[in-house]
Amino acid sequence: MDRTTRVAIDVGGTFTDVVKLIPATGEFRFEKVPTTPEAPAAGVLHAFDRAEADMAEVAMFNHGTTLGLNSLLTRSGARTAIIATRGFRDVFLLGRTDRRVMYDITYRKPSAFLERYDTFEVTERAYFDGTIATPLDEQDAHRVADEINRRGFESVAIALLHSYANPRHEQRLREILLERCPEIEVTVSHELSREYREYERTSTAVLDAYIKPIVRRYLRHLDDSLTDRGFAGRFLVSRSGGGAMTAAAAREQPVNLILSGPAGGVVGAAGFSRLIGRPNLITIDMGGTSLDASLVLDSQPVLHQGAEFEGLPINTPSLYIHTIGSGGGSLVYLDEGGALQVGPRSAGAVPGPVAYRRGGTQPTFTDAAVTVGYLGADTPLGGTLALDAAGARSALEPIAQQLDLDAQQLARGVLRIANTKIVGAVRAITVELGHDPKDFALLSFGGAGGLVAVDVARELGIPEVIVPPGQGAFSALGMLMADVQHDLARTSVQALSELDESTVDHSYATMEREADARLADEGFPPDRQIFQRSLDVRYTGQEHSVNVAYPEDADDPFAVVEKDFATLHERQYGHVMDEPIEITTLRVRATGIVDKPALPELRERAGAGPTARGRRPVHGPDGAVTDYALWAREDLLAGDVVPGPAVVSEHTATTVLHEGDQLRVGRYGELVIALAREGEELP
Incomplete structure (x- = not known):
């Protein structure tokens, strides 16, 4: 069987997008099907059917899923326990003492995923250099394992104080847990993050453990279902850091999937920016439930170490994506003060907007877009979903009457509110980070992105909007451009002036051997592997660092690092200082190269220009029809x-x-x- 077809499927909150590519002909097929929250694997299989993809001919399947993120949002993950070093039981629940909202007296920390009685201590201690100060008390460990088993926990996060420097005790604890309670899922912090800062590492492990049983069951079930249908190709999952990981790796580290879907769109945007010669892009991906804004600088997505979920740190590399609750399904309502609101609550896939005729009764952004004339019954969504314009208008009328408006005026107000929220999201990733939006083009995609793009760009002074091919399923298309990636790191706090080049090279080589073994197991030979070295640098005494590429071929790499650090620090923070410099972490990004799809070129017109298919009255931004x-x-x-x-x-x-x-x-x-x-x- 000649397996050449590639398929990518992105499961969103409202729609599931699918792209099928046949490399031999360059043919792309873009489709949308409703998401099935109650059975997400069934929705994926339905997407395969809609794209008419023969499983036996699929060489590679790339998948993006919001399952882990939704489990966190709805607090529907596994019952999770923490095992910590004795004396450090409260690291996770105490967190940091900073406040994100300084002057709001009503501010409350988001609800925790577990209670204090879900945290356990074992006697052990390693120092920051990996020296064992107190051996693991195995009798204590067996007692904790038995208690966890007795109380029916589904998952455990093991996060010992200095396991980043010496993981031996975490490894042994996992063995004891699996001996005593073999059905439990176990996350060990050092496999997710070999870095200091115990709170961030513990938080990452807890989030991973919380979603692991759900994600593992889903990916295993989906993998089995695909195999039963004849799929024998490579199964990859989009990861938050911008690349992809094998389904087997994703089952072991699901915390890397929290921004799985949005990351695909940003990766696609970076690849597309190189193709069309627009190196600097602002991206907005507006789907049915949310909007994701991000940046592409010099044709590269912006990465940062230390993403967050509701204030909880995730200490793994992630694309810089700002998400707001503004999508096609965002609900329109009056708040307690009588003010008009759009989102963040959403009609979701079920029942969806009123115009979809699927039982929805509350008006949404989509209903407003239908009422002003942006969308019409003459253009079915996904080629099959005819819109109910009269139903959309009727749903808006009760709110319009309360505000002494007609339905069209209210609909225009809904779009203006949504646009204002989106402008705020774009400002958060540009102006607030020192970038002028006027220096970028706006790349708009997602099912609803094209409805707002020109208004958002005009408000921000952006001169140009670009809409890529297959915009409604562009995140899925971007997944076809993603390489397999692994990120490795080792904490090593040292003055830059005291670094020894051979010692640094040895540390990098150790990480690269580990990465090489992983990539080889995943089917990537040496000529399909790339290793990128970098290090985190800061002024001595600073809290946070700047990531700097390590110039391994330079005659004096540390002099280059010092110069590049000053440039990057001034770009990010607006100043440099005459202070000693130190490194905190060595990093390696290991990449397994996947063949990228070649987008077909569109032929030029030989004769007369195109002809419009008709006209429609639209209630425009200026208020006129x-x-x-x-x-x-x-x-x-x-x-x-x-x-x-x-x-x-x-x-x-x-x-x-x-x-x-x-x-x-x-x-x-x-x-x-x-x-x-x-x-x-x-x-």
Whole structure:
């Protein structure tokens, strides 16, 4: 059997997106199916069926899932215990003493995932250099294991004080636990993070243990279901850090999947930026439930060490993604003070917006978009879902009456509120980090991204909006561009001036041997492996560090590190200091290279230009009702120009541009929209 087809499926809160690629012909197929929260694996299999993918011909399946994130959001994970070094039982529950909201007297910390009686202590102690001060008391460990078994815990996070320096006691504790209670899931902190800061490492282990039973069951069930249908290819899962991991690795470390879906879109954006020659992009991915904003700088996604979930640190590399509750299914309602709100609550996949005719009764952003005319019954979503315009309008009318508005005015207000929230999300990743949005193009994707992109860009002064091919399923497309990655780190706090190059090289080589073994087990030969060395650097006494690439081929690598650190520190914090410098952590990113899909080029038009398929009255941003030309994206070829006002519909999404805006089709089918500015006319 000739296995060449590649499939990527991204499970979102409302829709599941699927992309099928046949490399031999360059053919892409984009589809959407409703997400099935009660049986997520069934939704994935349905997506395969909708794309007409023959399992026996699929060489690689890339998957993005929000299962772990949803388990955290709904507090529906496993009953989890913590085992800590005696005397450090409260590390996780105490956390840090800083407050994220300084002047809000109503602020409360998010509810914890466990209580103090779910934490246990064992007698042991290692020092920061790995020296064993107190051997593990195995009788104590057996007692704790028996108590955990008796109380019916499903999962355990083992996080001992200095296990990053010497993991021997964590390894032995895991052996004892699995001997005494073989059905329990166990997470050991040193396998997720070989770094100091016990709270961050413990938090990472707890979050991993909390979702592990659920994610493991799901991935195992999905893997078995695919195999039963004839799938024998490579099964990869998108990870928060921007690459992919094998399904087997994902089952062992599910904490790396928390931003699985959104990461695929950012990886795709970085690859697409290189393809079209736009190195700096702001990305917005607006789906049915949420909106994810991120940055691509110099055609690379922005990484940071230390993501968070509701204030709880996750000490694994993650793409810098800012998420807000603003999607097509965001509910429209009046709060206790009578103010109009849009989200963060969502109609989700079930029942969905009123316009979907699936039992929804509360109006949503999508219902507002239908009412103003952005979406119409003449353009079924996903090619099959016809919209109920009258139902959408009726759902808005009770709220409109309370505000003394008509339904169209209310719908326009809903869109303005949503746009304001999205503008705030973009400012958080640009202006607040020292970037001017005007220096970027806005790459918009997701099922609802094209409805808001030009308004958001105009508000921020961004001159250009780019809509990639297959925008509604672009996150899934991005997953096809993701390589397999492993991130390894070792804490080593030393003055830069005292570092020995041979010692540093030895530490890197040790991590690279470990990474090489992992990649080899996953089927990547040496010529498909890349290792990138970096280190975390700070001024002596600082709390946080700056990650700097390690120039291993330089004559004096530490001099280069010092110079690069100063440049990066000034870029991030606006200043440099005349203070000693030290390193805190050595890092290796190991990559297994996966063949990337080649996007087909769109042919140019030989004869007369395209023709609009009709017109529709739209309640525009200026409050006036104007006829917008209706275009089908499949009718457009490279070089075609579409003037605004216009609505461009495609199989998985819709794009709106207004009076004075101008759309030009690029060589890969991307829609490049130049925004009109006040007092200006585009040529």
